[in-house]
Amino acid sequence: MATVPMSFILILFLSLIGKESSCKISGFCACSLDNININTIRSGRVIQGKLEWNVTVINNCNCPQKLIKLTCKGFQTVENVSPSILSKVGDKCLLIGGKELVKSTSVKFSYAWDSAYIFWPSESIIVRC
Template sequence: MAFALKYFVVFLLLSMFTQGLCGCSFGDIQIGTVRTGREFSGQPEWRVTVINTCNGPQKDVTLSCRGFAPLHPVQPQLLLPQGNTCLLIQGKALPAGGSAQFTYAGEPYIFRPVGSTVGSRSNH
């Protein structure tokens, strides 16, 4: 009886842990954009903050980038254009509650999350 109870508790804990991670998706990526107050060649500078609101890490975070045309390219280690999408922080994991930031000068652009990987699961 104690043997069965022990395995039941282990199973319950594992299922709760994996349920929490599996409940994550790129929908748990929140993006905020604010004007910094600086200008370059007459264009406003914007600071974009990407936050993982999930309770687990997400990697390979991709954002919509179709039509994104900054005055100067964003540092590729922060935001790497790949066709109509951009890869955030070289695909590295964004921890639970963690954030990444980048700035650009140009017309305002509304970034949207379009994909991520949680654990071994891809969310595109």
């Protein structure tokens, strides 16, 4: 009978130490992908017959995040986006070459297509938290 509570405690302990090593606040990460906000608005410009869209990605986490990847399946543009800002690899886009995006900072880029593409954060690593 004592093995059931002991097994539960062991599983709980292993789940806490199994978290990303950069999540040091009581074993729980202080942030999640929900702390990466992405806003897309029309610029009012037209590029090669396509509407231009301005995208702002903001890290609202108290900790820096790196290796931020966004969903990109089906994303298209006739306007060049610098690969140092957004590089497409398969169905994901790597933001700022994987470098850290610190607290309350943003990255901006523009693209041109018929309609807005809805970017979603799909991965990130929280560092020095």
